[in-house]
Amino acid sequence: MLVQTKRRNPVEIITINRPEARNAIDYDTSEALADAFDAAEQDPGVWAVVLTGPGDKAFSAGMYPKAVALEMAMTGDPVDAATAQRLGLVNRVVKRSLGVTEDEVFELQGDVLAEVFTSPDAMEGPRAFAEKRAPKWTSA
DSSP: OOEEEEETEEEEEEEOGGGTTTTOOOOOHHHHHHHHHHHHHHHTOOOOOEEEEESSOOSSSSSSHHHHHHHHHHHHHOOHHHHHHHHHHOOOOOOOEEEEEEEHHHHHHHHHHHHTSSSSHHHHHHHHHHHHHHOOOOOO
């Protein structure tokens, strides 16, 4: 099993069970984690969740090596720039006004984000990681 769950009183313990891969989070593991978190969230007997992984080399070498980032990825909770910087998820926050509202910024970024996230390189990075090989980038 990629993910194991165990209840200890009101605490659900979710274990990423891929020590041979340093608990890397691939697509199937991500799906299993999402299912485990969803089940815990819907269970009124669960008051807290602990995410852990076996092995002595890494908690998780997957997509998000920081537990906070993993939680954000699993829950989809947004985080502001200052918090992201404090957590070490970004190196620097640049404050600059483009003379547009926040709603206009989201509208303007839609086309750019769609192009980025559907690019061949966006697909190649995770694929290369899962296949344990160097990525072959096509964009400059």
